[in-house]
Amino acid sequence: xxxxxxxxxxxxxxxxxxxxxxxxxxxxxxxxxxxxxxxxxxxxxxxxxxxxxxxxxxxxxxxxxxxxxxxxxxxxxxxxxxxxxxxxxxxxxxxxxxxxxxxxxxxxxxxxxxxxxxxxxxxxxxxxxxxxxxxxxxxxxxxxxxxxxxxxxxxxxxxxxxxxxxxxxxxxxxxxxxxxxxxxxxxxxxxxxx
Amino acid sequence: xxxxxxxxxxxxxxxxxxxxxxxxxxxxxxxxxxxxxxxxxxxxxxxxxxxxxxxxxxxxxxxxxxxxxxxxxxxxxxxxx
Numbered sequence: 001x002x003x004x005x006x007x008x009x010x011x012x013x014x015x016x017x018x019x020x021x022x023x024x025x026x027x028x029x030x031x032x033x034x035x036x037x038x039x040x041x042x043x044x045x046x047x048x049x050x051x052x053x054x055x056x057x058x059x060x061x062x063x064x065x066x067x068x069x070x071x072x073x074x075x076x077x078x079x080x081x082x083x084x085x086x087x088x089x090x091x092x093x094x095x096x097x098x099x100x101x102x103x104x105x106x107x108x109x110x111x112x113x114x115x116x117x118x119x120x121x122x123x124x125x126x127x128x129x130x131x132x133x134x135x136x137x138x139x140x141x142x143x144x145x146x147x148x149x150x151x152x153x154x155x156x157x158x159x160x161x162x163x164x165x166x167x168x169x170x171x172x173x174x175x176x177x178x179x180x181x182x183x184x185x186x187x188x189x190x191x192x193x194x
Numbered sequence: 195x196x197x198x199x200x201x202x203x204x205x206x207x208x209x210x211x212x213x214x215x216x217x218x219x220x221x222x223x224x225x226x227x228x229x230x231x232x233x234x235x236x237x238x239x240x241x242x243x244x245x246x247x248x249x250x251x252x253x254x255x256x257x258x259x260x261x262x263x264x265x266x267x268x269x270x271x272x273x274x275x
Contacts, residue, residue, distance in 0.1 A: 024268045031264055032256050035256035036256075049260050052264070053260070057267050134252065135252070138252070154249055159215070
């Protein structure tokens with residue numbers, strides 16, 4: 001005797017369970033990227049780990065609000081950045097970014113002049129930058145600029161994705177990115193010269 | 195090129211050039227200038243290298259223990275189907 005056909009409701013529940021598992025797997029595949037960005041958004045490894053856990057807990061809870069086929073990466077990062085803002089985890093520092101009077105050649109010139117070089121060779125510049133100096137310089141940029149630099153330059157998001165994640169216009173992404181990159185160079189120059 | 199100094203104009207286009215968001219016309223404009231201007235070509239190379247370096251410096255693998263914790267979060271709230 002054959003087994004009875006599963007009810008419509010049972011089939012619906014089974015389909016939903018499969019969708020959920022697929023969603024979770026897809027989200028976890030992005031965990032490395034999420035962590036990498038979180039690590040640069042907050043001050044310490046522990047905070048980054050907490051932030052990632054909270055983001056995934058929230059994402060898994062609200063998985064139904066994700067529309068399959070849309071950009072899960074952007075969806076996850078929006079949760080992450082919102083949580084970061086909500087929880088006040090941003091590194092609070094005295095705003096000390098000054099507009100650069102000099103050109104974007106600031107860092108290059110400063111590094112080159114310190115070494116007494118007439119001609120700048122890019123390889124020499126990057127050799128003088130340590131990973132710590134980049135991490136430290138990033139952490140000292142004002143959060144609103146850092147968020148955009150981290151998403152675009154480290155997270156590889158397009159301007160449009162970053163705009164969606166941060167809920168700001170694309171024009172604002174571009175101007176913050178520009179200022180953020182300049183501030184980063186300024187900080188790197190200061191760090192490297194210190 | 196516009197009536198601006200070609201190097202100023204090139205500087206203006208640089209971020210978008212590196213982000214690959216220039217229009218075809220602007221892209222050509224920048225390329226033509228970069229072919230003949232060693233100063234700007236060096237500027238672009240520097241910026242590109244710096245960007246690559248920042249990215250490489252920020253690569254940090256997620257601790258395996260964190261992945262295990264994330265796995266544990268799966269399936270929570272299952273009663274809400």
